[in-house]
Amino acid sequence: MTLLSVNVNKIAVLRNSRGGSEPDILRAAHTCIDAGCGGITVHPRPDQRHIRPDDVRALAAITRGRVEYNIEGNPFAGARGSYPGLIELARETKPTQVTLVPDGDGQITSDHGFDLTRDIDTLKPLVAALRDIGCRVSLFVDSGATGFEAAVAIGVQRIEIYTGPYAQAFEEGRVQEELERCADTARRAQYAGLAVNAGHDLSQANLGTFKAAIPGLAEVSIGHALIGEALYEGMATTVRNYLQILR
Numbered sequence: 340m341t342l343l344s345v346n347v348n349k350i351a352v353l354r355n356s357r358g359g360s361e362p363d364i365l366r367a368a369h370t371c372i373d374a375g376c377g378g379i380t381v382h383p384r385p386d387q388r389h390i391r392p393d394d395v396r397a398l399a400a401i402t403r404g405r406v407e408y409n410i411e412g413n414p415f416a417g418a419r420g421s422y423p424g425l426i427e428l429a430r431e432t433k434p435t436q437v438t439l440v441p442d443g444d445g446q447i448t449s450d451h452g453f454d455l456t457r458d459i460d461t462l463k464p465l466v467a468a469l470r471d472i473g474c475r476v477s478l479f480v481d482s483g484a485t486g487f488e489a490a491v492a493i494g495v496q497r498i499e500i501y502t503g504p505y506a507q508a509f510e511e512g513r514v515q516e517e518l519e520r521c522a523d524t525a526r527r528a529q530y531a532g533l534a535v536n537a538g539h540d541l542s543q544a545n546l547g548t549f550k551a552a553i554p555g556l557a558e559v560s561i562g563h564a565l566i567g568e569a570l571y572e573g574m575a576t577t578v579r580n581y582l583q584i585l586r
């Protein structure tokens with residue numbers, strides 16, 4: 340069974356749009372956990388547009404001993420600002436897994452993975468620091484990535500395949516080539532000794548096809564589509580509840 344880790348960034352986007360504490364990110368996480376998800380994911384960014392350091396800490400407390408906790412981000416992000424930084428947050432909160440992602444500070448969302456051949460020396464001390472803290476370490480990579488043996492040699496345990504291009508291809512009805520690229524990437528990573536996660540723009544529409552093509556897929560982290568779908572699927576009940584009050 341592939342573990343579903345729900346990314347709750349978008350709950351925080353909504354909350355931050357008004358200030359205050361609604362919608363409550365912890366209530367949302369509890370709801371996902373009670374519904375049976377296997378993990379909660381956050382991707383704090385240095386501009387704190389959604390997940391803030393206090394959210395990272397509070398979610399660590401409610402996930403501990405119940406489900407996996409996955410913190411994603413660029414370890415160098417906000418290096419010059421007041422944002423505590425990914426490694427410091429991991430040291431404080433001890434998540435199950437840290438997924439390193441090579442985002443720029445102001446990037447609107449993640450849109451590429453590491454080049455393992457070029458980035459491996461930079462990653463080495465970070466991976467070591469995270470392993471010392473006791474976190475599983477995963478690296479965000481594009482389909483078609485190479486250099487998995489080198490990643491294993493520095494202590495990396497998983498990759499997360501960036502599925503944005505897969506989701507785009509699926510929507511455009513030309514999925515086969517990108518799906519095969521993802522499957523080949525997963526096979527090579529597994530052969531090198533890495534477990535394989537996947538994420539970005541996965542949805543109820545495109546997830547089944549992806550899972551069927553990737554034997555042994557360990558985890559998917561899903562936020563944007565899942566939160567949007569939850570709005571649609573919960574909307575009718577909520578409207579009916581309001582109408583009941585107004586009778």
Ligand SMILES: CC(=O)[C@@H](O)[C@H](O)COP(=O)(O)O
Nearest residue numbers: 348382411440448449538539
């Ligand atoms: C690494 C990845 O694909 C996700 O974490 C995605 O970037 C979500 O981040 P945002 O919610 O900030 O777009």
Ligand SMILES: NCC(=O)COP(=O)(O)O
Nearest residue numbers: 346538539540560562563
């Ligand atoms: N790692 C991917 C993730 O956490 C969620 O990405 P998305 O579903 O918000 O695109």
